[in-house]
Amino acid sequence: MKRRRRLILFMLVIPIHFGLVAQENMEIEEKRKWYKPDVVKLQYAGNIGYMSIGLGYNWWREIAQTDIMYGFVPEHHGDAVIHTFTIKNTFSIYEFNISKKYNVSPILGFSISLEPGENSYMSVPDRFPEGYYGPNNIYACLNLGLKSNFEFKEERYFSSMDIYSEINTVADYGFYNAIAKEDHSLIIYSLAIGINMFF
């Protein structure tokens, strides 16, 4: 029952993007200095924090976006606050132009996160024999989703914004599921939602 509800919710989130309406006009973008970020990103969930925020750059003819993010999980989701630093890469697979100033794109991507917690480490503490464990404070996530982009009528700080939702899994979970006999897809996948605000 719980699994079915989870599946229905995933299915509900995706079509919302296609229900959005286009906005009007866009100012001609000024040439930006290379080091200035193109985008501010805010994300809820997705295994990189309860909330995470970051700055990003567009590249490869704006098909790709790389974000550097900080996320945290508050104390009530465990015994201690979890801090996470992430590099997230997102690729727009195709752009569906719903109208002149509004488009929807399927997106896929991956991220690498670092969690500098007390019980996780890059190299094992001295009390362990050498090579006893590999690093356990770094992990990768895989994402597949949909984003809606619409442009603001008047550009003040931001010219346009994306709203996106993604189905996400930690790469280890994907590996576990691949080698398991039973399919645990509805346990290993979760949802993330977020916005990109473009300068």
Added chain:
Amino acid sequence: MKKITIAFKYILIASFLFSTGCEDIFEYSPYAANVKDSYKDIGIENLEEILEQGTEGKEEFKFAVFADSHYSYHELDEAVVNVNSRKDIDFVIVNGDIADHGYLKEYELFHETMDDLKIPYLTTIGNHDYRSNGEDVYKEMYGNRNYTIKYNNCLFVLWDDVFWESNKTPDFNWLEENLEEGADYEKKFVVCHIPPFDAQFDDESELLYSDLMNRYNVNLSIHGHIHRFHYSEYYNDGVNYMATDAIIDKEYVIVTVKKDEIVIEAIKY
């Protein structure tokens, strides 16, 4: 106006997601220890189920021991099928390392696989189960790391003997107190993940452990961790030590407890 409409739609969908109690479709970190309600207190439920079996006076009983399943969910599933196909096993003890990185998701996947078992199972905590925030997850799902169960006039002491990952010395006082209290039971079993002859025990701890087993006439000291089957009177003092192979090797052990003897059988499946 249109922007407001768009924002409203998203707020509506977000509200819908939260109002339907679907927080479980959002996950914040593999290290988060926020165990979902449906996974909480599994250990207590299983313990109650075993106690409800009303076993006093059985001529003999059998229990299976799994160990070190880590992320071998396929092999674990096969072990569950194998145990289910037998009708003579009363319960299963999973002797530690039920997770690998200590992720909450690993515990969930473990339980989803074990949930197909037709008989109850008990657990002990292993060294891998401590990693990341695994200790918190373990507590929420399986309860105390040290506990006892009395079954058919036998005492089972399930004890946390992880040194390095827990950053503490195991509670030898608790172990001794419980062995002392249960001295009158017909047979005594101590179940803990790491055998005393492993490197995590220093010489002093090894001596202390083996002395307790000997002093309180423990019939069998049950372990995992070493990823191979072992059964011997390791210290030549009348106490038998047994370790179970890792689940990835498709092997578990059945212990048959009879009036006059204890039979150990490594099962390949």
